Amino acid sequence: MRIPEQTIEEIRSSANIVDFISNYVQLRKRGKNFIGLCPFHQEKTPSFTVSEEKQIFHCFGCHTGGNIYKFLMEYKSISFIESVQEIAEMVGINLNFQDAEVSAAQSELERYYDINVLAAKYFSDNLLKSEAGEIARDYLVKRNIKPQTQKIFGLGFAMNGWDSFVNYAKENQINLEDAQLLGLIDSKNEGKFYDKYRGRIIFPIFSPNGRVIAFGGRVFQGEENIAKYLNSPESSIYLKRKSLYGLYHSKDEIRKVNKAIMVEGYMDLIALYQHGVKNVVASSGTSLTDDQVRLLSRYTKNIIVIFDADTAGKKAAMRSIEILLKQDFDVNVLSLPQGEDPDSFINQFGKDHFEEVLKTAKNFLEFQTSEYEAEGMFEDPKTEAEAIRELVKSAAFVNDELKRGLLIRSISRKFNLREKLLETELNKYLQQNLKNARPKVKARPKDGKPISKVKTKDEIILNSLERELIELLFEGNEEIVGNIFDTILPEDFTNESLASLAKIVYDSYLAGIVDTASLIDKVENEKLKNFIMSITLGEYQISASWDERASSGKVEKDPIKYTADTIKKYQLIKIDEQIKKNDQKIENLGDDPEILNLMKANDELRQEKKDLLNSQIYY
Ligand SMILES: [Zn+2]
Numbered sequence: 001m002r003i004p005e006q007t008i009e010e011i012r013s014s015a016n017i018v019d020f021i022s023n024y025v026q027l028r029k030r031g032k033n034f035i036g037l038c039p040f041h042q043e044k045t046p047s048f049t050v051s052e053e054k055q056i057f058h059c060f061g062c063h064t065g066g067n068i069y070k071f072l073m074e075y076k077s078i079s080f081i082e083s084v085q086e087i088a089e090m091v092g093i094n095l096n097f098q099d100a101e102v103s104a105a106q107s108e109l110e111r112y113y114d115i116n117v118l119a120a121k122y123f124s125d126n127l128l129k130s131e132a133g134e135i136a137r138d139y140l141v142k143r144n145i146k147p148q149t150q151k152i153f154g155l156g157f158a159m160n161g162w163d164s165f166v167n168y169a170k171e172n173q174i175n176l177e178d179a180q181l182l183g184l185i186d187s188k189n190e191g192k193f194y195d196k197y198r199g200r201i202i203f204p205i206f207s208p209n210g211r212v213i214a215f216g217g218r219v220f221q222g223e224e225n226i227a228k229y230l231n232s233p234e235s236s237i238y239l240k241r242k243s244l245y246g247l248y249h250s251k252d253e254i255r256k257v258n259k260a261i262m263v264e265g266y267m268d269l270i271a272l273y274q275h276g277v278k279n280v281v282a283s284s285g286t287s288l289t290d291d292q293v294r295l296l297s298r299y300t301k302n303i304i305v306i307f308d309a310d311t312a313g314k315k316a317a318m319r320s321i322e323i324l325l326k327q328d329f330d331v332n333v334l335s336l337p338q339g340e341d342p343d344s345f346i347n348q349f350g351k352d353h354f355e356e357v358l359k360t361a362k363n364f365l366e367f368q369t370s371e372y373e374a375e376g377m378f379e380d381p382k383t384e385a386e387a388i389r390e391l392v393k394s395a396a397f398v399n400d401e402l403k404r405g406l407l408i409r410s411i412s413r414k415f416n417l418r419e420k421l422l423e424t425e426l427n428k429y430l431q432q433n434l435k436n437a438r439p440k441v442k443a444r445p446k447d448g449k450p451i452s453k454v455k456t457k458d459e460i461i462l463n464s465l466e467r468e469l470i471e472l473l474f475e476g477n478e479e480i481v482g483n484i485f486d487t488i489l490p491e492d493f494t495n496e497s498l499a500s501l502a503k504i505v506y507d508s509y510l511a512g513i514v515d516t517a518s519l520i521d522k523v524e525n526e527k528l529k530n531f532i533m534s535i536t537l538g539e540y541q542i543s544a545s546w547d548e549r550a551s552s553g554k555v556e557k558d559p560i561k562y563t564a565d566t567i568k569k570y571q572l573i574k575i576d577e578q579i580k581k582n583d584q585k586i587e588n589l590g591d592d593p594e595i596l597n598l599m600k601a602n603d604e605l606r607q608e609k610k611d612l613l614n615s616q617i618y619y
Contacts, residue, residue, distance in 0.1 A: 007095070008069075008084055009513055014091040017068045017517070018052045024075060033537060040064045040074060042258070042301045049537050054476065055517035058533040062297075063526065065533045067517035077208040077295070079109060079236075112182060112237045115174050116204075116212040119184055122168050123156020123202040123215075133157045136201055139220045143267065144347050149274045152249065154204040158197035158217060165195040183232040184215075197230060199223070203266045205238070205284075206248040208295070214238040216245075216266060216284065241289040244296060245269060245282040251299050253278040259302040261358070262288075262320070264313070268306075268342040275351045288320040293327050301327075304361045306334045308341055314371065321364045325397035333367040334358060365407055368394060369414065388415060392422055396429035458573060458580075459494075465570045466498045471535050472563050473505040476516040480563045481509050487567050492574070497528055568612060575609045 018034055021027060027034040027050060038048035041062035050057040058065030064074055072083040088095050127133045127140075127150065136157035140150060158165070169179050176193055179185045185193045200217035207213045214232035234240055246269045247254075254260045261280040263269055269282040281296065296303070303324060307317040317333060324331045334357065336345055346354045362370065372378065372387040388411065395407040408426055412419040469488065472480050490506045493499035504522050508514065516536055523529045582598045582605075589595050 003084055005511055005513060009518055011084060011088045011091060011093050012068060012517060014093060015068055015087050017055045018050055020068055021050055021057060021071060038062060040298050051537055054536055056520055058537050063530050067521050109237055111178055113211055115178055115182060118172055118174060120154050120204045120212045123158060124154055126159060127155060127157035132159055145270060146274060149270060153270055156202035158200045158202055160199040162194045166193045182235055205243060205245055208247050208251060210248050242291045244292050245284040247281050250278055250280055254299040258300050260296060260300050262303055262305045263342045264307060271343040271346050275346045287316055288323050290323055293323050297327055302330045304332045304334055306342055309335055309338045322397055328399050331364040332361040333364055334361040365391060392425045393429050396426055396433055458577060462573050463495055465566060466493050466495050468566050470498050470501050473502060474516055474519055474532055474536055476514055478514045479560060481505060481514045483563055484567060485509060488570060501528055571612055572609060575605050579605050
C-alpha cells in the first residue's frame with residue numbers, strides 16, 4: 001500500500017457505503033443493517049449485508065466482505081489503487097499526485113494500460129488496414145471470422161519483421177523497458193530490442209471491465225518448431241490464474257441466461273460468439289483455476305463444459321469439473337464428436353444444430369460414467385470398484401447435501417449397489433476433503449500427548465473475555481481502544497488468533513486509525529475476517545445488546561464502563577492464572593531456594609488482586 005493511510009481514510013470516510021452500494025445492489029433495511037441479493041454469487045434469498053454504522057459489507061453466503069474499496073475492487077475487478085481513485089473522484093477529494101509513492105504505484109498501472117492500448121491499436125491497424133496484413137486477413141476469412149467480429153474482439157496482426165513494433169513504440173514515446181516487462185518486446189545483449197510477436201494473429205485479453213491486460217499471439221502460416229501460442233507474461237495488470245478469456249464480452253449474456261459455456265480456445269469462443277452463442281468463456285489452454293471459477297461465479301453457477309474429445313482434453317475436463325463442483329457449480333459436460341471442436345462444429349452445422357447438441361450435455365456423473373464405460377472399466381470387477389469409487393469421490397465435492405444425496409442414489413440405482421455402502425465410501429471422502437480444507441494443526445509434542453487438552457473453567461472464561469475484548473477493539477471507538485491498550489497488550493492474549501487480531505488493531509491505533517471499516521481491511525486471514533464480520537454484523541453484537549444486557553442487569557449501560565469492567569475481569573483472571581502456575585512450580589521444586597521467590601511473587605499478585613477488586617475505576 002502506498003497512498004498515505006490518512007488519505008485513504010479521509011476518502012473512505014467521506015463516502016457512505018450504503019448509498020454507494022445502492023448504485024449496484026438493491027438494498028432494503030433490516031434491523032440496524034441493510035440487506036440485498038449478493039452481486040458476487042447467485043442467490044435467491046439475501047445474505048448480503050451492509051452496515052451503515054460500521055461502513056462495511058459482508059456476504060454470509062460467499063464470505064466476500066470489507067469496506068467500500070473492497071466492494072469496488074471486487075465488483076469491477078480493479079486494483080486497490082484504482083478503487084481509491086474512483087471513490088476519491090466521487091467524493092471530490094483530489095489525490096495528491098505530487099506524492100511520489102502514490103504516483104509511482106498509480107501511474108505504473110496506468111502506464112501499462114496505456115501501452116497495451118497503443119499496442120492493441122497498432123496490431124489492429126496492421127490487420128485491418130496494412131498491406132502486409134493481407135495474409136492475416138485471408139487467413140481469418142478462411143477461418144470464417146468476419147471483420148465485424150475481428151473488431152469486436154480487437155484482433156490484430158503482428159508483422160513478420162523484427163523491429164516494426166519497436167519502431168512504433170519509439171515513435172509513440174513508449175517506455176521500452178515497460179514494453180519489455182509487458183512482453184511486447186525483448187532485448188538481446190547490448191540492449192538491442194526486438195519484437196516478441198512476429199507473424200502472428202493477436203488476441204487482446206481484456207479484464208472483466210474491458211481493459212487490455214495482455215495479449216495472446218497465434219501462429220497461422222504453418223510454421224513449425226515454434227510455439228503455436230505466445231502469451232504475455234504475468235505483470236501487475238495481468239494475473240493469468242485470475243483472468244478468463246471472453247468474459248468481458250460475454251458477462252452480460254451469462255447473467256441474462258444464467259448459464260455459461262466453457263470452451264478451450266480463443267477461436268472456439270469467437271466462432272460461437274459470432275454465431276450468436278454469446279454466453280461463452282475460454283480457459284484458454286491452461287487448466288481451470290479456483291480464482292477463475294470464483295470470478296465466473298459472480299455471473300452464474302451453471303456451466304456447460306465443452307472439451308475436445310482427445311485424451312488431454314478429457315483429462316483437463318475432469319480436473320475442471322472438480323474445481324467447479326467445489327464451488328457449488330451445476331456442472332454439465334458436452335463431448336463433441338471425435339475430431340470436432342466448437343469452432344469447426346458451429347461453422348459446419350450452424351447455431352441451431354449446435355444448440356440441439358448442447359441440450360445433450362450430460363451431468364458430470366453421467367459423463368464420468370460413460371467415460372469409464374468407454375474405457376471398459378465396468379467389465380472387470382476390480383476396475384469396476386475403482387470406477388465406482390471415483391464417482392463417489394466426485395460426488396463428495398458437491399457441497400449441497402441434498403444434491404449429494406441424490407447423486408449417491410443415482411449411482412446406487414445405476415450400478416445396483418446398496419446406498420448404505422456408497423454412503424460409507426462417501427463419508428470417507430468427505431472426511432478427507434474436510435481435512436484438506438482445514439489449516440494444518442500444530443504437531444503433537446514429543447511426549448505424544450495431544451495439544452488440545454480439555455479446557456479448564458478459567459481457560460474458557462479467559463477465552464470468552466478475550467473474544468469480548470476483540471469485539472470492543474473492533475467497535476471503532478478510540479476511547480475504548482485506548483483504554484484496553486493502556487492495560488492489555490496484544491501479546492497478553494492467550495488465544496493466538498485473537499492475539500493476531502488485537503495486534504492489527506494495536507498497530508492501526510498507533511497510526512491513529514481505529515474505525516471498523518479500515519480495521520477489517522487489514523485482516524488478511526479469511527477465517528478471522530469472517531469471524532470479525534459475523535461479530536460486527538451478526539446478531540451477537542455488544543453495542544446492540546448493551547441496552548438489553550444493561551436492562552437485565554448484566555452490564556453497565558455505558559460502553560466505556562462496560563469496557564473497564566471487562567478489562568478488570570480479564571486482569572483478575574490473568575492474576576489467578578499466574579498464581580496457580582506459580583503454586584504448581586512451588587510444588588514441583590521441592591526445597592529449591594527458587595521457591596522463596598515464587599512465594600514472594602504470589603504474595604504480590606494477591607495484593608494486586610485485592611487492590612484491583614477494591615478499586616473504583618473512573619474514566
Ligand atoms: Zn455472496
